[in-house]
Amino acid sequence: GAGVSQSPSNKVTEKGKDVELRCDPISGHTALYWYRQRLGQGLEFLIYFQGNSAPDKSGLPSDRFSAERTGESVSTLTIQRTQQEDSAVYLCASSRQVRDTQYFGPGTRLTVL
């Protein structure tokens, strides 16, 4: 079946603009995660959703970052008033349940000029 998909694959924006990144998880996966990966670094946890439970937002770096998920499907990560330090690859992953193996999407490369 289809894997995790993300769009856009690349996004270039100007400092101060808002951006919205989209993630389509694998069908039937109840858990969905967002990570940020800066160049040459490891993954930084941002937020995860599990079913209808309240999301764990503990990794969001500032109140400019927010995420939503519609039921057990699509999720969007929104970054308001982007800053240059937001430039990174944003990876989405999904798993059948929380604590199961995560399957990663191809990522969205965000460049803030």
Place this chain on the structure above:
Amino acid sequence: ELKVEQNPLFLSMQEGKNYTIYCNYSTTSDRLYWYRQDPGKSLESLFVLLSNGAVKQEGRLMASLDTKARLSTLHITAAVHDLSATYFCAVEGAGKSTFGDGTTLTVKP
């Protein structure tokens, strides 16, 4: 706060040689993952280790977990060029995974 440390961060080795990557973590966990990432690509799951003493092998890679020592190892046997990639360990805690900084492996002929 859960911390995960990998070493080495960079590893250059010759084809045919053996080597081990180490992953240490700071708090108790019963679930550890190894992932592979090729340049410009996303992460691919390699192994899930669920209990103390767990060992899993696929091809030239073998992963093990010692929960008492809070240590996992990824052993590479007779390396080949195709294994060149960045390898991440991730430790599960409170429903989310904390990743190490990755070990970038380059296998030279």
